[in-house]
Amino acid sequence: MHKPLQGINFFSGDVGGGLGPYLAIYLMSILQWDPGKIGVALAVTSIATVIMQTPAGGFVDATHRKRLLLIVCAAVIALSTVTIAMSNTAWIIYLCQGAIGVAAAFLGPTIAAMTLGIVGPRRFTKQTSANQAWNHAGNVFAAAISAVLALWVSALGVFWLVAIMAAGLVFCTLLIHPREINHERARGAKVNPQEVNQQPSGFKVLLHDRRLVIFAASILLFHFANAAMLPLVSQKLSSGSNAEQGIAFTSACIITAQFVMIFMAIFCGKKADTWGRKPLFLIAFAILPIRALLFSLTDTSVYLVMIQALDGVANGIFGVLFLLIVADLTKGSGRFNIVQGALATLLGIGVSLSNLIAEQVVELSNFDTGFIFLGVVGLAGLIVFAVFMPETVNIKEVNNIDSQLEVS
Numbered sequence: 347m348h349k350p351l352q353g354i355n356f357f358s359g360d361v362g363g364g365l366g367p368y369l370a371i372y373l374m375s376i377l378q379w380d381p382g383k384i385g386v387a388l389a390v391t392s393i394a395t396v397i398m399q400t401p402a403g404g405f406v407d408a409t410h411r412k413r414l415l416l417i418v419c420a421a422v423i424a425l426s427t428v429t430i431a432m433s434n435t436a437w438i439i440y441l442c443q444g445a446i447g448v449a450a451a452f453l454g455p456t457i458a459a460m461t462l463g464i465v466g467p468r469r470f471t472k473q474t475s476a477n478q479a480w481n482h483a484g485n486v487f488a489a490a491i492s493a494v495l496a497l498w499v500s501a502l503g504v505f506w507l508v509a510i511m512a513a514g515l516v517f518c519t520l521l522i523h524p525r526e527i528n529h530e531r532a533r534g535a536k537v538n539p540q541e542v543n544q545q546p547s548g549f550k551v552l553l554h555d556r557r558l559v560i561f562a563a564s565i566l567l568f569h570f571a572n573a574a575m576l577p578l579v580s581q582k583l584s585s586g587s588n589a590e591q592g593i594a595f596t597s598a599c600i601i602t603a604q605f606v607m608i609f610m611a612i613f614c615g616k617k618a619d620t621w622g623r624k625p626l627f628l629i630a631f632a633i634l635p636i637r638a639l640l641f642s643l644t645d646t647s648v649y650l651v652m653i654q655a656l657d658g659v660a661n662g663i664f665g666v667l668f669l670l671i672v673a674d675l676t677k678g679s680g681r682f683n684i685v686q687g688a689l690a691t692l693l694g695i696g697v698s699l700s701n702l703i704a705e706q707v708v709e710l711s712n713f714d715t716g717f718i719f720l721g722v723v724g725l726a727g728l729i730v731f732a733v734f735m736p737e738t739v740n741i742k743e744v745n746n747i748d749s750q751l752e753v754s
Contacts, residue, residue: 348461348464350522351476352477352480353517354460355480356514358515359483359604368492371580371581384581385702385705385706386702388443392694393444394445394447395694396691398448399455400690402455403685404687407683412460412463415456416457417519420516420519423453426446428505428509429442430505431505431506461477462531462534463526463531464526464527471615474615475615478607478611479612485604488511489596489601490597493597563730566693567730570696571727572657572660572700573696574700575717606658607662609658611662618667624735627663627664628728628731629659630659630663630664635728636721641653642721707719
């Protein structure tokens, strides 16, 4: 496995995820914002990502300075996070959240492209599995440190931790030599100088393949159902306590889920080429309505943390399978990053709608109604994927290639 890539993914978990549920606690407990206003603050990041995601995919395809792009993204996220910690002005917080969203639009595609460009398609499944496992390990580390900082130092410690993790990401990025990255391979193109891989542009790339249209609808529903659950749980946990306790409880939720994600990422790396993509993805979808229902049935902190472990199963699978399915559907086309960006746009729309609408449902009713609403959306996504999405990998072909590699 490529160690600098693993290091990048270790540090990018906390950086790419931004403040997430911690911001919701900070805004509710310290700045005394109402749920509707919190929903807008969370949605600003997602909206900015939605706007930039497809252009980001095209830019990542075109640029040969992927390391520099990754470093700039990390710096923007770190600076914006620290600025939020030092300000209580709404428009400044919205502006910084927007900057984080723009940087996040480039962060994920750049890491995925560098991975494909360095290891190639044959080792992509195993390296992606390792990347995701290290990413979740980084989240566990960051969440544990956040809890310690919140309980014994300051609730604002989590903001500074993001900046420190960003510095670690920059260090690991600099360990990669520019010549290690094959930029044609990084966009999923056939590495053949005699072939011309035309570069498609824009959101229309999804319409060229019916499977991409179905997958796009599926991931939109997945993230609509999933994105707001942890912020709602965080607010539910902290509603009867102070910000420090809320951050500690949220860290416990994150640690529990991320530990499960580590094992799920490794599991997917071993089974994705033998079971196929669809059975694993269906497991991820099935978890969402179950988790939402369980969240609505209890207010006990310990039970809420235990239920959050199910998030590790769903997102652990999604983190690996998303990239593998995109690679399957764009193999040899040179469209890997532009398709990844276009799909991530749909993902961002799902996240934005989830945070914005779920917070409004809670404000109009209560937390339990919000969870049930998200669960129904998750069930709809499960049905769409199960009925309409075909398998994307030829299992026999992959096994034959693996057998040939073992013999050689």
